[in-house]
Every structure is written in C-alpha cells, then in structure tokens.
Amino acid sequence: MGGFESFLFSFFNLKVMATYLPLVAKGFGLTVVLALLIVACGLSLGLLLAVVRSFGLRVLNWGIIFVVDLFRALPPLVIIVLLFFGLPAAGITVSGFAATWLSLTLVLMAFAEEIYWAGITAVPKGQWEAARSTGLGFLQTLRLVVLPQALRITIPPLTNRTIAITKGTALGSVVGVAEILGASQSAMSFSANPSALTLGAIAYLILFIPVVALGRWVETRFAWKR
Amino acid sequence: MSTTPSPIIDARGLWKRFGNLAVLKGVDLSVAERELVFIIGPSGSGKSTLLRCLNRLEEPDDGSIQVDGIELLSPKTDINAARRRIGMVFQSFNLYPHMTARQNVMLALRKVLGKGKPEAGEIAARALDRVGLGDRMEHYPAQLSGGQQQRVAIARAIALEPRVMLFDEPTSALDPELVGGVLNVMRELRQDGMTMVVVSHEMAFARAAADRVVFMADGEKLEEGPPARIFGEPQHERTRAFIRQIDRH
Amino acid sequence: MQDFTFAFLNLEIVREAWPILWSGFLYTVTLSLITVPLGLVGGVALALLATSGPWAVRLAAACWTDLFRAIPPLVLLVFLYAGLPFAGFDISAWGAVAIGFFLNTGAYYGEVLRAGIESVPRGQMEAARSTGLSRGQALGYVVLPQAVRNVLPDLISNTLEVVKLTSIASVVALPELLFQARQAQSVTYNATPIVAAAVAYFLLLWPLVRLISRLENKAMAGR
Numbered sequence: 057m058g059g060f061e062s063f064l065f066s067f068f069n070l071k072v073m074a075t076y077l078p079l080v081a082k083g084f085g086l087t088v089v090l091a092l093l094i095v096a097c098g099l100s101l102g103l104l105l106a107v108v109r110s111f112g113l114r115v116l117n118w119g120i121i122f123v124v125d126l127f128r129a130l131p132p133l134v135i136i137v138l139l140f141f142g143l144p145a146a147g148i149t150v151s152g153f154a155a156t157w158l159s160l161t162l163v164l165m166a167f168a169e170e171i172y173w174a175g176i177t178a179v180p181k182g183q184w185e186a187a188r189s190t191g192l193g194f195l196q197t198l199r200l201v202v203l204p205q206a207l208r209i210t211i212p213p214l215t216n217r218t219i220a221i222t223k224g225t226a227l228g229s230v231v232g233v234a235e236i237l238g239a240s241q242s243a244m245s246f247s248a249n250p251s252a253l254t255l256g257a258i259a260y261l262i263l264f265i266p267v268v269a270l271g272r273w274v275e276t277r278f279a280w281k282r
Numbered sequence: 283m284s285t286t287p288s289p290i291i292d293a294r295g296l297w298k299r300f301g302n303l304a305v306l307k308g309v310d311l312s313v314a315e316r317e318l319v320f321i322i323g324p325s326g327s328g329k330s331t332l333l334r335c336l337n338r339l340e341e342p343d344d345g346s347i348q349v350d351g352i353e354l355l356s357p358k359t360d361i362n363a364a365r366r367r368i369g370m371v372f373q374s375f376n377l378y379p380h381m382t383a384r385q386n387v388m389l390a391l392r393k394v395l396g397k398g399k400p401e402a403g404e405i406a407a408r409a410l411d412r413v414g415l416g417d418r419m420e421h422y423p424a425q426l427s428g429g430q431q432q433r434v435a436i437a438r439a440i441a442l443e444p445r446v447m448l449f450d451e452p453t454s455a456l457d458p459e460l461v462g463g464v465l466n467v468m469r470e471l472r473q474d475g476m477t478m479v480v481v482s483h484e485m486a487f488a489r490a491a492a493d494r495v496v497f498m499a500d501g502e503k504l505e506e507g508p509p510a511r512i513f514g515e516p517q518h519e520r521t522r523a524f525i526r527q528i529d530r531h
Numbered sequence: 532m533q534d535f536t537f538a539f540l541n542l543e544i545v546r547e548a549w550p551i552l553w554s555g556f557l558y559t560v561t562l563s564l565i566t567v568p569l570g571l572v573g574g575v576a577l578a579l580l581a582t583s584g585p586w587a588v589r590l591a592a593a594c595w596t597d598l599f600r601a602i603p604p605l606v607l608l609v610f611l612y613a614g615l616p617f618a619g620f621d622i623s624a625w626g627a628v629a630i631g632f633f634l635n636t637g638a639y640y641g642e643v644l645r646a647g648i649e650s651v652p653r654g655q656m657e658a659a660r661s662t663g664l665s666r667g668q669a670l671g672y673v674v675l676p677q678a679v680r681n682v683l684p685d686l687i688s689n690t691l692e693v694v695k696l697t698s699i700a701s702v703v704a705l706p707e708l709l710f711q712a713r714q715a716q717s718v719t720y721n722a723t724p725i726v727a728a729a730v731a732y733f734l735l736l737w738p739l740v741r742l743i744s745r746l747e748n749k750a751m752a753g754r
Contacts, residue, residue, distance in 0.1 A: 191366030
C-alpha cells in the first residue's frame, strides 16, 4: 500500500464511514439539541441578569458581577468536570448531558450579561430622560426605548460569543455524552480506524461553517448607523 | 403680568448640590398660566439645572415645586402621571433612533395615556402637522435634519397636551439656518396660549416673544422683569456685563 | 452542611493534594506561556496574509481561518492525538497540543488582528511608504502598532480564552491543573481537589476578566 493509499484508508475509508454514519448522525442531532438548549437558556438568563442589574441595587449588583466574573474566568471543562464528578460526592448525580448543558448555559449567561449590560450603558442618558419626561416608567423606558437600541449593538459580539460557546458542546464527550465527538470517538475505537473521526470533523464543519459565516455577515450588517 | 393669583409653576427655595458644588442656592420661580418665561445667564449659572428640576429629571436637595397644583417632590406623587403634563424639549433632541417620527410621537400616547393605535396615530399626525412635518412622518431621525428632529421632539411633547412646556437650549445644537424653523414653532405655541419656560441664548427671540426674563448667575436669581427692562436697563452689574457680551455677537 | 464541607471544602484533602495541585498549576502557567505566543505568531501571519496578499492568498487565509474557527478545539486535539497515529504519525501529547493550539488560537488571533489592520486608514501605510519606509517597516512600525491598539480588548479577551482552553490538554493526559485535580479526586474519592482547581483558575484569571470588562464597556460606549 502506498503512502497516499494508506492515508485514504485511514482517514477517508468510505466503508468505515458508511458503517458509522448513523451513529455520528445521531451525535449530530444530540449536538444540535444541546446547542439550542444552551443558546436559549444562556441568552435569556443573561438578559434577565442585565435587566435586574439595571435597577442599580448595590448589593444585588455585586452578586451579579461576581457570578458573571466567576463563569467568565472558569474554563468550561472545569465546570463540567466539577458538576459531573464532583456533585455525586454530595449525593447528587447528574448526567453528562445535564452537566454539559448547565455548565455552558452558565458560561453563556455570564458572557451574554456582560455584553447586554455594555449595550444598555451605551445608550445615551438623553434617551432615558426623553422617555421619562413623557411619563414613561422605568421598565417601560427600558423595554420600549433602551433595550431595542442596546440589543441592536450587542448582536455582533453576542453572535460571535454564542458560536464560540456552543462549540464547547464537544467537551461533553469527556463526560460520556454521545454528541458528535463522543459518537465518533467510540466509532473510532470500534473500527480501529480514524475515518469515523474525519466524519465527525466534517459534521462539525457542516454545522458550524454556516454559523461562522453568519457571524461574519452579522458583523457587517449590524454596524450601527444613525 | 406675573401677579396671577395661582401660578401654574411655583418653585420655592430650590437647592441642588453636586458634591461640594452648590448649583442652585435657594431659587424661587413662579410662572403664570400662558406666560413665556426666558431664563438667561452665563454657563454654569444653574439655569439648565433649574429647568430639569421642574420635572424632576434632577432631584432637588431642598425646596418645593408645585406644577398645576401637584406637589412634584412629594413621595406620594405619581411622577409619571405628573410628567406627562410637563412637556420637555432637549438640546440634543433625544429622539428614539429606532422609531420613525410618528412612532416617536405615538409611544407615550399609547403606553402612558393608553390610547389605541389608530387614535394615537391620528394624534401624532396632527402634532407633526402642527410643527410642519406632516410629510416626514415615516422618516427615521437619521433621515431628518437637526431642525426637523427638534420639531419632531416638540411634537412628541405637545401631543400629550401638556399644561407646561420646558425648553432646554432647544436651538443650541442647530446650524444657524435651521434655528428659524424651530423658533417659528415655538412662536406658534405661544400664540396658542401654551405656558413655556425657555433656557436659551436666542436673545432676539426673548426680546420679541418673552413676557418675562429671569437672569441667573452662580446658582441664584439675580433679577427678573419684562424683556424691555432686563435688556434695556438692567439693574445688576453682572446682568449688564452679560448682556453687553451677548450683544457684541 | 458538614457533609458538604467534607466533600467540597476539605482542608485536610487540600493539604494532602497540595504538591500535585501546585505542580499542575505551574504546568498550566507554562502551557499558557507557550500556547499564547504560538497562537500570536500564527495569528499575525494569517492576518498579514489575509490583508495584504494577492487575492488567492487572501481567500485561502479567510477559508483557513473559518475552517479552524468552525472545528471545536477539542475535536482538533483528539484528531491529532488519537487519529494521526493510525497514519503512522505518532505525535506526543505535547506535539498534539502545540499543533492544535497553533491552528485553533492562531485562527482566532488572526481574525482579531485582521479586523485591527483593516481599522487602520489606508493613508497610514501610504504616508509611511512616502517617507521611504519599506513595506515591512511600514507594517511593523506604523500599521501593526495602531492595529493592536484598536483591538486590544479583543486580543486580551482572546488570550483569556486561550489560557482557559489549556484545560483541554487534560484530555490527552498532560499533567496540567485540571488533570492533576482529577487524579487527586480519584485517589481521595473527594471533590475538594476539583474545587481547589476551580478556585486556582479563578484567582489566576479574575484580574484579566476585570480588565477586559472595563475595556469592553469603554469600547461599546464609544460606538
């Protein structure tokens, strides 16, 4: 077998790929579900924290800032490992899926809160004053005047951050989640051939290249024009 | 003129400090219904702060403010209900950039007065017509000139049918050729009998249209009176200096 | 409560596991000191190719960047470490980490720096060239310093992510902080070592997080 042939046999073995395609496809589905759950929960929790923070209650805000800093500073894998291997010591067992979902949700929540908050504070004070001078209340002003402007400028950084964090779903493989990486790793050990891993890599590209391109497009499209 | 028995604005003994700096030192101001009061003075005299206290965008440290019979500083007062009777126009317009001119005007009509969409839309159209922008209703602020934006801001305030209008340097951010349009709208409001308090450097407008001019310096009201007297024979040395300087321009 | 303290905040265990945790911490710091410059080198090269090469090179650089931004770094690492040996390339865990980080963080740094270079007005390059500076000199002395300053918050934020990312080296058994903490946990049957590792990461990276948050707020307000 020549070098190139052996390369093809190892990494692009169509027979192996065909055999394990269903397994990796299942992993693909799991990755998508996990990613959607993380995005939905992380972004809404982050927005909730940013709104609560805008009330300006000092002690509460210190708490929010600490939680946000904590989950920005900790590597996601450390949180996953802590939840999955640590919690059983307290008598709580969580599945690998739940540990991965919760960890990445908390991380996305923290980054999203920070971005939303920067967006809210970037809206000029005059907008608040104008709205309040017409009799709108605090929450009405926040919801109708400030947030629409804040969300718009947060779209590019938020999109990029969300993409980066959802890619962390691959970390689930460490705690036995059969998402794309987990599925293709077990396929690789069954078949003693890394073609399944190639298949996994292709699955990630199919999933994330459009998303990365979307992020790039969003960055130019939502440049704030006044 | 200012001897109407019950003034519509009655502010007494207003104090405002920013840190160690006292910006208002016990200022009184009363304004009669249908009166146009001009507040002038050098920058840092506290005139804008005084105006912003009149709808509690600035919280005075001491004193009392009554507007249309409502005790503005009382904790029992519903400040949002009170504010919709006090229109405010800002130096920097502060239009909502994500809404059209008409939506800018409609927002408080719908959310504060609880009017339905068709009715709010009609009122907004009338208000925009009144400031001469009937043909610009669906434009976004970014598509309007500064003068047009300021007229939308005036429409946004008058659509709520306020009892009083406050103007905080409404023409200072405008190019000279756009000032006239805004002043015309203010003149028409005055003719319709709107009570107005104006902080501005438009001395010619003050001379022609104001009922009373208040001169402030260093957080105090130094003198007040009809424009002819304040501009013609000011009593106070600071006033004389200020008016000399303004007239040179 | 006592059970909780025993399982998660057990000082006895911390004392026992201290040497191994400390060695893991030092390993993480060392790993960061190697991977960050490695990524920066890759990033500068990519950014230069993506902004000033001929169009085919620019396109290739853009594709390369998107490719390695789309593949999760752990997938890349597993592929290098567990996949390549099948083709006869037996690379060590170290080699896999070095190549993986070069490819992944290089792409991220490259994207940030590209945006930075594009934010510098064209006239800067022209002015520098008009005074007789070579293209390389103009890039090095005039364009890059401004580019770096314009995207400094993003660069620092990316660096934070790289340091955090070194934790995936535990998957290929490099004895960095998370790996050592897991070892200590499995030996002691107690979660405290992992909590201790989390605290160590937090203490190491919190100053950086604060700094980034301040810079980002300023950048957003300046829009």
